[in-house]
Amino acid sequence: MQHQFKFSKNERLSSKKTIDKxxxxxxxxxxxxxxxxxxxxxTETSAPVQVLFSxxxxxxxxxxxxxxxxxxxxxxxxxxxxxxxxxFSTSDTSIAIMFIYIEKEIKDYASIEKGMKKALSKxxxxxATTK
RNA sequence: AAAGCAGGCCGUUCUGUCGCUGUGGCCUUGUGCCACAGAGGAAAGUCCGGGCAACAUAGGGCAUCCCGCUCAUGAAAGGUGAGGUAUCCGUGAGGGUAUGGUAGCAGAGAAGAGAAUGACUGCCCGCCUUUGCCGAGGCUUCGGUGGGUUAAACCCGCCUUCUCCAAGGCUUUGGCGGGUAAAGGUGAGAAGGUGGGGUAAGGGCCCACCAGUUCUGGUGGCAACACCAGGAGCUGUCUGCCCCGGGAGUUGCAAGACCAAAUAUAUCCUGAGAGCUUCGGCAUACGGCUGCUCGCUGUAUUUUUCCGGCUUGCCCGGAAUGCUCAGGAGGGGUAGGUUGCGAAGAUAAAUGACAGAAAACGGCCAUAGUCAUUGACUACGGCCGUUACAGAACCCGGCUUACAGGCCUGCUUUUUUU
RNA sequence: GGUACCUUGGCCGAGUGGCUAGGCAGCGGUCUGCAAAACCGCGUACGGCGGUUCGAAUCCGCCAGGUACCU
Numbered sequence: 001m002q003h004q005f006k007f008s009k010n011e012r013l014s015s016k017k018t019i020d021k022x023x024x025x026x027x028x029x030x031x032x033x034x035x036x037x038x039x040x041x042x043t044e045t046s047a048p049v050q051v052l053f054s055x056x057x058x059x060x061x062x063x064x065x066x067x068x069x070x071x072x073x074x075x076x077x078x079x080x081x082x083x084x085x086x087x088f089s090t091s092d093t094s095i096a097i098m099f100i101y102i103e104k105e106i107k108d109y110a111s112i113e114k115g116m117k118k119a120l121s122k123x124x125x126x127x128a129t130t131k
Numbered sequence: 132a133a134a135g136c137a138g139g140c141c142g143u144u145c146u147g148u149c150g151c152u153g154u155g156g157c158c159u160u161g162u163g164c165c166a167c168a169g170a171g172g173a174a175a176g177u178c179c180g181g182g183c184a185a186c187a188u189a190g191g192g193c194a195u196c197c198c199g200c201u202c203a204u205g206a207a208a209g210g211u212g213a214g215g216u217a218u219c220c221g222u223g224a225g226g227g228u229a230u231g232g233u234a235g236c237a238g239a240g241a242a243g244a245g246a247a248u249g250a251c252u253g254c255c256c257g258c259c260u261u262u263g264c265c266g267a268g269g270c271u272u273c274g275g276u277g278g279g280u281u282a283a284a285c286c287c288g289c290c291u292u293c294u295c296c297a298a299g300g301c302u303u304u305g306g307c308g309g310g311u312a313a314a315g316g317u318g319a320g321a322a323g324g325u326g327g328g329g330u331a332a333g334g335g336c337c338c339a340c341c342a343g344u345u346c347u348g349g350u351g352g353c354a355a356c357a358c359c360a361g362g363a364g365c366u367g368u369c370u371g372c373c374c375c376g377g378g379a380g381u382u383g384c385a386a387g388a389c390c391a392a393a394u395a396u397a398u399c400c401u402g403a404g405a406g407c408u409u410c411g412g413c414a415u416a417c418g419g420c421u422g423c424u425c426g427c428u429g430u431a432u433u434u435u436u437c438c439g440g441c442u443u444g445c446c447c448g449g450a451a452u453g454c455u456c457a458g459g460a461g462g463g464g465u466a467g468g469u470u471g472c473g474a475a476g477a478u479a480a481a482u483g484a485c486a487g488a489a490a491a492c493g494g495c496c497a498u499a500g501u502c503a504u505u506g507a508c509u510a511c512g513g514c515c516g517u518u519a520c521a522g523a524a525c526c527c528g529g530c531u532u533a534c535a536g537g538c539c540u541g542c543u544u545u546u547u548u549u
Numbered sequence: 550g551g552u553a554c555c556u557u558g559g560c561c562g563a564g565u566g567g568c569u570a571g572g573c574a575g576c577g578g579u580c581u582g583c584a585a586a587a588c589c590g591c592g593u594a595c596g597g598c599g600g601u602u603c604g605a606a607u608c609c610g611c612c613a614g615g616u617a618c619c620u
Binding site for chain 1: 152467478479481
Binding site: 016 | 620
């Protein structure tokens with residue numbers, strides 16, 4: 001497939017309701033430099049896995065820096081998600097994932113990508129055990 | 132050339148791989164393909180003003196708050212441009228700040244005599260008192276001398292000396308009464324400044340010149356205002372009240388508009404219900420006692436009006452109304468969604484990520500050249516570093532703040548050359 | 550995104566233009582066999598930069614940091 005690196009809008013988590021639910025009921029884990037919150041649910045959504053990236057305003061005052069980190073996180077997810085999402089594309093359950101950037105400094109793309117690979121493998125393990 | 136001042140402008144470029152958002156088109160309706168568009172001078176801070184929106188609102192006055200030189204511009208603005216005056220900074224080009232009026236009232240810590248019908252020191256006058264000196268004149272004494280007269284004595288006069296008295300003058304101690312604003316030293320600020328006259332001493336008290344204020348006239352300017360001439364002795368600083376002119380309804384796109392799940396419910400429609408009785412009880416519903424059943428026991432079991440059946444009461448039937456239950460319709464409205472919203476435009480928020488070149492600037496090193504003082508400048512090359520500040524969220528007009536580096540125009544100062 | 554406010558010593562907190570109160574904490578002393586309490590004394594502050602003013606914590610402007618509210 002040619003279009004496996006796409007990351008369009010319906011793969012993003014934008015519903016305010018599910019975000020609130022994610023904060024209250026989601027399972028949290030930690031993979032440097034991210035804090036991750038995962039919530040599997042039964043409701044029908046347009047994509048099997050919905051993701052959202054967040055950088056807290058408290059650590060980065062300037063909107064430019066927050067945008068830069070979010071873009072790098074999104075890029076890292078986009079290029080490494082295929083091995084992860086292919087496991088869940090067949091099942092009818094959907095998964096909501098939130099990545100929160102914890103580090104106080106701006107990391108370059110290589111270290112963010114490394115952390116993203118580690119985070120995705122950790123999430124895979126967690127979901128396998130809960131099933 | 133160097134250092135600056137003012138104004139304006141730009142604020143990286145190219146290639147490759149993989150992507151994002153919106154709109155339009157195409158069909159093979161697929162998380163498809165193609166085309167086009169997609170951050171700034173500050174998008175920032177949210178300091179002003181407006182549009183837009185909702186609510187409020189007869190008209191007028193008072194209070195409160197904001198603004199305040201002139202002209203132009205602008206929808207308006209604590210806006211912009213040009214100009215005026217004062218003051219401060221800079222050698223200068225220039226830059227900063229202030230700037231409606233002042234008739235009246237009030238205030239100004241500490242310091243200082245005093246912050247405005249002033250008097251501490253000082254100066255001057257009058258009276259009283261006190262110290263010292265001078266002293267017209269008078270009395271007495273010594274000596275000299277002239278005259279009456281030749282000598283002595285005596286008398287008269289002059290000069291000198293001594294004692295005492297003394298009008299008065301100068302000086303001085305203290306007190307009382309008055310004049311004074313020149314001197315003191317404080318202060319941000321002390322009754323315009325300098326010189327002369329005048330005066331007991333002084334003072335715009337008078338005069339000359341100068342600074343300011345204000346009035347009149349003239350010239351220039353749209354005006355603020357400037358300049359010139361003449362007049363008026365009119366002359367402290369700051370603040371508040373006050374006066375004059377102009378302006379201000381409140382809240383903000385999380386405003387507002389539309390659709391609207393679940394649950395509860397106003398309202399409407401349809402249907403059903405309100406027990407039996409011999410009045411002792413039975414039945415039903417909800418509780419209590421007991422581990423449970425049985426049993427015992429408590430509470431509740433239906434409103435009102437009208438019509439007809441004999442007037443009334445009981446009872447029966449019908450209608451309306453209220454209550455309860457079931458079904459249906461349904462308003463407001465919550466979650467949520469859509470819109471408001473744009474030829475950039477979302478809703479955890481797009482406009483990019485990575486890699487490689489180029490360009491600009493800076494630093495270091497090496498080579499060459501020029502001036503030659505160990506150093507400076509220029510050219511080419513190598514290595515390293517930097518490429519800022521910062522990301523639209525309803526939209527405009529400003530202000531302010533942040534900003535690597537570069538370009539253009541005008542001007543200033545200093546040095547050098549022609 | 551919008552709106553309203555705050556910043557005074559180690560901490561809390563008063564201060565409407567004229568020497569920055571007070572309390573708690575800290576340090577030293579007195580008292581005590583020692584400590585506590587009490588008493589006496591001491592040190593340390595106006596978020597930063599400009600402006601107005603003779604004079605600014607206070608008035609004005611900009612910046613920094615922080616808090617609350619509007620879904």
